[in-house]
Amino acid sequence: MNSRSVISSLAAAALALGLIGCNRQVLGVCLPRMTDHMGLMTSSQGSREVKVLFVGNSLTYVNDLPGTLIKVANSDPQSPVKLIVGSNTIPDATLKQLYADGCGLKRIRAERFDSVVLQEHSFFWFQPGDVEDAREALGNWTSAIRQSGGSPEYFEPWVGAQGGDPGYANVGDMTSAVHANADLYSVPIVRVGEAFAEAQAAPGAPDLLSSDGHHPSQAGTYFAALVFFHHFTGEPAERATWRPDEVSADQAASLARIADTYS
Numbered sequence: 625m626n627s628r629s630v631i632s633s634l635a636a637a638a639l640a641l642g643l644i645g646c647n648r649q650v651l652g653v654c655l656p657r658m659t660d661h662m663g664l665m666t667s668s669q670g671s672r673e674v675k676v677l678f679v680g681n682s683l684t685y686v687n688d689l690p691g692t693l694i695k696v697a698n699s700d701p702q703s704p705v706k707l708i709v710g711s712n713t714i715p716d717a718t719l720k721q722l723y724a725d726g727c728g729l730k731r732i733r734a735e736r737f738d739s740v741v742l743q744e745h746s747f748f749w750f751q752p753g754d755v756e757d758a759r760e761a762l763g764n765w766t767s768a769i770r771q772s773g774g775s776p777e778y779f780e781p782w783v784g785a786q787g788g789d790p791g792y793a794n795v796g797d798m799t800s801a802v803h804a805n806a807d808l809y810s811v812p813i814v815r816v817g818e819a820f821a822e823a824q825a826a827p828g829a830p831d832l833l834s835s836d837g838h839h840p841s842q843a844g845t846y847f848a849a850l851v852f853f854h855h856f857t858g859e860p861a862e863r864a865t866w867r868p869d870e871v872s873a874d875q876a877a878s879l880a881r882i883a884d885t886y887s
Contacts, residue, residue, distance in 0.1 A: 659711075661709065665694045674708070674857070675709075675735075676740070677728070677732065680743025689845050690711045696849045696866055699864045718757065718761065720758070723764050740777065742778055744762070744805075762776075766811055776809075776812075780798075780813050782840075823883075830843035830870060832844035
C-alpha cells in the first residue's frame with residue numbers, strides 16, 4: 625500500500641469514528657484537506673527564493689489564493705524573486721483553532737518558511753471576546769514562527785455586506801482591530817482589506833466579492849494575489865500579465881495600479 629492509500633485509509637477511518645473536526649491529526653499524522661497545498665508550488669521566474677506558507681480559512685482557499693499568486697508571479701518574466709508557496713487551511717477556522725490543530729505548526733518547524741501569512745477569521749473584530757482570542761492567537765503564532773527563523777505576516781481581511789447588515793461594511797473598525805493586534809507584536813500587515821475597499825470603489829472595477837457578499841470572486845482572489853505579489857517581491861504588479869477571464873485588460877491594469885500602493 626502506498627503512502628497516499630495509507631493516508632486515505634486513515635482519513636476514512638477517522639471520519640467514520642468522528643475524529644476529524646477542526647483538528648485533523650490522527651495518530652500524530654496530519655491528514656491533508658482538499659483545500660490545502662500540502663506540497664509546495666514554485667514560480668518559474670527569479671533566482672532569489674522566498675518560501676511562503678498561507679495559514680487561514682476560506683478567504684485563502686476559495687478560488688485558491690496561493691495558486692493564483694503563483695500564476696501572477698509566473699507572468700512577470702522580470703521578477704527577481706522565485707516564490708515557493710504552500711498552504712494550511714481549515715473551513716471557517718480562527719487562528720486560535722488553526723494553532724490548536726497543530727498541523728500548520730508542524731510544517732513551520734519542519735519546512736522552515738521565510739514568511740507565514742496569518743489570515744484571521746474575518747469577523748473576529750465583532751465581539752470583544754473574539755478580539756481577545758485573535759490577539760492571543762497572533763501572539764502564539766508569532767512566537768512559533770520567529771522561533772523557526774521565519775517572519776509572520778498578518779493578512780488584513782476585507783469586509784463585505786453580508787445579509788445587507790451595514791455593520792459588515794465597517795472597514796474602519798476592522799482595520800483598527802487588525803492594526804491593534806499587529807502593532808502589539810510588531811507584525812507586518814498585508815493590507816488586502818484596505819486595498820479591496822479602494823478597488824471596489826474604483827470606476828469600472830469588477831465585483832471583487834462573490835454572490836454571498838463575503839467570499840472573493842475570481843477577480844477578488846486575483847486582486848488579493850496582486851497585493852501579495854507586490855508585498856513579497858517588491859516588484860510592480862502592473863508588470864504581471866496573467867489575469868482571469870472575467871477581468872478585462874483595462875480592469876487588470878487598474879487593479880494592479882491600486883495593488884502597487886499597498887503591501
